[in-house]
Amino acid sequence: MVNFEQLHLIPRLLDALTAEGYTTPTPIQEQAIPVILEGKDLFGIAQTGTGKTAAFALPIIQLLQNKGVHETSGHRAIKTLICTPTRELAIQIGESFAAYGKHCHLRHTVIFGGVGQNPQVATLRRGVDILIATPGRLLDLMQQGFVHLQHLEIFVLDEADRMLDMGFIHDIRRIVAKIPVKRQTLFFSATLPNDIVALAHTLLHNPVRIEVTPPATTVDMIQQSVYYVSKEDKKLLLTHLLKDQQLTSVLVFSRTKHGADKIVKELLSKNIQAQAIHGNKSQNARQRALSAFKQGQIRVLVATDIAARGIDIDELSHVVNYDLPEVAETYVHRIGRTGRAGLSGVAFSFCDHADKVYLRDIHRLIKKELPVVSDHPFVLNQAYSAPIPPSTPSHHRPAPPAAANPVKRKWFGGPNRSR
Numbered sequence: 285m286v287n288f289e290q291l292h293l294i295p296r297l298l299d300a301l302t303a304e305g306y307t308t309p310t311p312i313q314e315q316a317i318p319v320i321l322e323g324k325d326l327f328g329i330a331q332t333g334t335g336k337t338a339a340f341a342l343p344i345i346q347l348l349q350n351k352g353v354h355e356t357s358g359h360r361a362i363k364t365l366i367c368t369p370t371r372e373l374a375i376q377i378g379e380s381f382a383a384y385g386k387h388c389h390l391r392h393t394v395i396f397g398g399v400g401q402n403p404q405v406a407t408l409r410r411g412v413d414i415l416i417a418t419p420g421r422l423l424d425l426m427q428q429g430f431v432h433l434q435h436l437e438i439f440v441l442d443e444a445d446r447m448l449d450m451g452f453i454h455d456i457r458r459i460v461a462k463i464p465v466k467r468q469t470l471f472f473s474a475t476l477p478n479d480i481v482a483l484a485h486t487l488l489h490n491p492v493r494i495e496v497t498p499p500a501t502t503v504d505m506i507q508q509s510v511y512y513v514s515k516e517d518k519k520l521l522l523t524h525l526l527k528d529q530q531l532t533s534v535l536v537f538s539r540t541k542h543g544a545d546k547i548v549k550e551l552l553s554k555n556i557q558a559q560a561i562h563g564n565k566s567q568n569a570r571q572r573a574l575s576a577f578k579q580g581q582i583r584v585l586v587a588t589d590i591a592a593r594g595i596d597i598d599e600l601s602h603v604v605n606y607d608l609p610e611v612a613e614t615y616v617h618r619i620g621r622t623g624r625a626g627l628s629g630v631a632f633s634f635c636d637h638a639d640k641v642y643l644r645d646i647h648r649l650i651k652k653e654l655p656v657v658s659d660h661p662f663v664l665n666q667a668y669s670a671p672i673p674p675s676t677p678s679h680h681r682p683a684p685p686a687a688a689n690p691v692k693r694k695w696f697g698g699p700n701r702s703r
Contacts, residue, residue, distance in 0.1 A: 291317045294346050296387035301342075304383055310335035311496040317343050320470065325491035327484050328472040331620050334496055337380045340366075340440055340470050345385045347438070348413055360391060360411030361435035367419055367459065368442045369450050370590060371396040371567060372574065377416050377442070390414060395431075397421040398567040405430050419447070419455035426462065433463045441487065444473040445480050445613075450590060453483070460487060474620075475613045506619050506629045510643065510654040512664035515636040518606060519550045521662045525604070525632065526556055526584070532601045533577065536586045537618050538562075539607035544586045547606060551584055558584035589614055605633040612645035632657075636664065 287308055288301055309317070312330045319326050320343035330336045344364050368374045378394035385392070392414035393407045401421070408415075408430050415422075415431070425431045439460075441447070447456060469487050473480050484491070513521045525531065538544035541562040551558040559573040559582050577585040589609065600622045609615050615633075622629025633654060635643050647653050 286314050292321065293317070293342060294349065296349070297342055297346060297384060300384050300386055303386075306338075310339075312336055312494065313339045313342070315494045315496065316340065319492045319494070320344070320468075321346065323347075323468055325468060325488045326470045327488055327491040327493045328470070329474070329476060329493070329495040330472060331474045331616060336442075336472055337377055338384065340442075340472070341377070341380050341384050344414070344438055344440075345381070345388055345390060348390055349385075349388045360413060362412060362415045362431070362433055363436065364414045364438040364440070365422075365433060365436055365459075365463065366414070366416045366440040366442060367422065367447075367456065368416065369418065369446045369452060370443075371398060371418060372570065373443065374416050374418055375571070381414060381416070392416065395421050395425060396567075397424075401425065419452045419459065423455055423458060426459075436463045436467060438468045438470070439463055439487075440470045440472070442472050444471060444483065445475045445477065446590075446617075448477070448479050448483070449611075453479070456483075474617060477613075506622060506631050508619065508631045508633070508654050509657045510633045510635050511657050511660060511662075513634050513636060513660075513662045514664050515638070517662040517664075518634050518636070519547065521634060521660060522547070522604065522606065523551065523554045523556065524661065526551070526554075530601070532583070533580070533599065534584045534602045534604060535600055535621050536584060536604045536606050537609070538586055538588055539610070541588055543607065544588055547586045548584075551586075556584060557582040558586060560586045562588040563590060589618070601630065603629070603631045605631070608633060608635060608639040608642040608646070610642060612642070612649040615646045615649070 285308055288298055288306065291309060291314065293301075312328065312334045316326060316328060316339040320340060326340075328336065328339070330339075348363055366377060368377060374394050374396050378392060381392045391410075391412045393404065393412045394416045395401075395404045395408075396418040397420050401424070404421075405425065408425070422431065426433070441456065447453065469489070469491075471484050471488055471491070473484075511521060522536070526534065536547060536558075538547055538560075541560075541564050544560040544562050548558045548560045559576060561570050561573045565573070573582070573585060576582045586606075603619050603622045605615070605618060609618065619629070619631035622631060633643070633646075643654070
């Protein structure tokens with residue numbers, strides 16, 4: 285078994301890893317760290333929970349530390365830029381750099397929107413070596429002249445598939461146009477739609493490709509199951525399941541922000557401590573909710589997909605898909621919130637009549653069918669809604685019956701999804 289010493293990490297990093305309780309590298313760390321230390325471009329395909337942040341943060345810190353701190357005109361120049369899609373993920377990457385680099389003499393900062401820019405600008409003026417940023421705020425501060433990237437040596441694009449899902453592709457291209465052509469680029473994505481492959485080809489030069497988990501496969505340690513339940517009974521089923529005290533920390537996924545707030549209201553009425561995290565919440569409110577969840581002050585966190593992408597909780601016991609995702613790949617990301625770092629996890633999915641089309645897409649993607657739990661008090665009467673055969677093309681699928689209260693599907697576009 286490979287250990288971190290065999291990856292040729294410097295003693296300062298090894299000491300930090302020991303303090304963090306790290307013993308052996310994950311597959312993505314074992315494969316990526318030597319490649320990055322050699323200065324090569326990297327195309328990494330890795331799902332959430334695989335230890336990806338350490339896979340790029342550790343070698344970046346070592347590369348910059350070995351070169352020493354260089355100042356340009358009396359000011360530290362940004363040597364590494366890490367672009368990530370959400371504020372939560374940016375913050376957590378920043379926390380990782382702080383933990384791993386605590387014995388090194390590097391400065392990093394995190395910038396994102398939704399908060400005042402003045403403290404961020406003040407930190408940038410003092411000079412940083414590593415900048416972690418969301419695209420919108422980064423471009424804004426670049427245009428204002430507070431961020432200069434002409435001395436950049438390493439560019440990291442993290443969660444590239446989510447960047448595209450959130451519409452950041454044009455922002456990324458504008459950022460890339462402002463950084464040096466001669467650079468080391470590290471590109472990470474959990475899935476490989478055609479758009480991602482095309483983007484990677486434009487950014488990377490002779491990259492080493494590392495794929496630690498085949499695209500769209502689910503973690504074997506996660507117990508997955510589906511509950512057929514009507515849309516109206518979902519809230520009753522959720523409170524029923526939460527009577528089991530083994531559900532110690534539960535992340536519930538809602539399709540909409542309004543839906544997330546309704547779920548929280550229902551849980552609070554049943555004396556179940558819960559909070560919501562989504563785009564309509566202020567940054568401070570989102571961080572307070574996440575902190576309370578991590579510290580065990582609340583048992584249930586209800587989130588939308590975009591807000592949850594940056595949530596990193598080592599011992600999350602359960603994920604509940606209150607609403608099945610409209611894009612099958614998102615299911616993999618959701619359940620990957622649990623079962624992290626080799627631990628087991630449990631994922632429950634609720635499926636009403638209108639959700640069946642999404643469930644069929646998930647089955648095709650993961651190449652297996654989820655076990656059905658039928659011994660619960662809110663089993664959906666499926667007599668009037670025949671299941672859709674797995675072989676039925678999406679454009680030939682019958683619409684759900686009117687009685688099922690079908691939800692309107694949001695169109696995401698992307699390869700092979702034109703209409």
